[in-house]
Amino acid sequence: MLDGASENATRPSAGSAGYAAAFGSVMALGLPLNAVSLWILLTRKSLKSRSVVFMVNLAVSDLMLVVALSPRVYFYAAGAWPLGDTACIWFMMLFRNNIRSSSIFITFISADRLMAVVYPLRSRHLRTASNAWKAVALVWVFVLAVNIPESVELSRFLQNSSESSCFEYLKDPPSLMRYVQPVLVLAMLAVNVASTALVSRALRTRPDDSARVKNKVNVMLIFAMNLAMFVVFFVPVSTFVFFQSEGASRTPLICLASVNCCVDPLLYYFSFDGFWKRKEDVDNSGTRES
Template sequence: MMNLAYALIFGFVIAAGLPLNAMSLWILLRHHSLKTPSAVFMVNLAISDLLLIISLPMRVYFYATGMWPLNNMACIWVRMLFRNNIRSSSIFITFISVDRLLAVVYPLRSRYLRTSSKAWKGAALVWLIVVVVNVPESVGFSRFLDEAKIACFEYQNATFSSPAPSGPLNRAIDYFQLVLLFTMLAVNIVSTALVSWTVQRHLHESARVNNKVNVMLIFAMNLMMFTVFFLPVSLVVFFEYYRPALSCLASLNCCLDPLLYYFSFDGFWKRKEDVDTSLARE
């Protein structure tokens, strides 16, 4: 019964997330130039979500039928795409928060720091780190599948006493992901506090912000992404039994990211950039 619920949830993510993220990516590329850091980070975030979504059909098939029709290498790819989404999405969302923090709190001093070239370099570094981490993680998971002689994701239906799909190195990577998520969450909390303080107390700064509700909605959504979707699935290192349910929950994040794009570009940041430009001319 639970397997059917997992299949339905992953199916919903595909049905809702694929068109939403594909449309968001098209809009970002078509109507918003990649000359701003926010646009660069959001394009990479949309790509990360789409990579997760294309891995979900095989999860749906497994949970609906109880069978894995492909080889272990395909299983590893599906698993890595999911884990990569959690890691890359958390970093790109944090980059967006920091960029918005600099735009609101330090609009003039950060102008030369907030460039598209630096954003692309940061995005490339994120993807490089994600891929490098995948190498030892994939090797460890491959050994587990060979030794356990089970189908892909079958370990997720195991009891507490069943072996976890990781050796010492993979366990260390799990802890690395947990530390990464807590670090990114801390950065988001600090960014939210500073922006909220600037908007509410520093009227000479917040006067440049035309839609303060959108500003705080962006930061509130970012915090929700971490506390509801990213952290629980990273804590699974302590609660292997709940991995399937937490994985379903985490996959829902890609259906909400398009809202982040909407609030970021709902006429607000363009006006903000126009103000920065006029201030620079003065």
């Protein structure tokens, strides 16, 4: 069982100072970037926009990740975990929730762009702010629902392990729950790949669709950024952590995955031609956002 006061507590690896600096740097950059982005989205953009709804929730998810990084900085800097099993599990769930919710919200943004460009008329009744809020509500319910059995299993595992320490435990408990994240991330990646291909094809082969989109470079840049987020940040940590058992080897990938919260603000910037401009009425056709 975890006990920071115990002399037998497992201490972090030799590179703990480097991990503390890395996680601390992500916090120092991610907190102001996402706080400012969230403020701009809430005060200067319309919540009647589907993309803004998804981006607001993505920014909230990233801010939750920044909060989850603070105890990691302390753990790797001090070499001890004083808060016990429950707090350890809470902060671990916040990190995993960021990858899960972020992957879904990014996919929602890609799917919204796809429908706006390729199926503008047929998707009009689906692409509404109310449907966007319903979708994000379902995402948070799903994320929390997964946390319950996962937290119970992880708690039992940590209590029965004599060689575990928060954030450096040797392996995940054997369970079907360990496959939720890799399956989810790979499924969302497939949707993003398909969306990117369909939009790229539409812009090249359908002049009418291409003419409707004001900034085609930005549109494709958004899709490219979404794919890069999955390939660089989400897929490596999800597949390795949940299919490999060694705890020490996963820390660099977890550190890399945390950087996603610093990249998301670029997505907001390129999604709007005038990100810093004041709130404007949003065209229901979605072409303005695309």
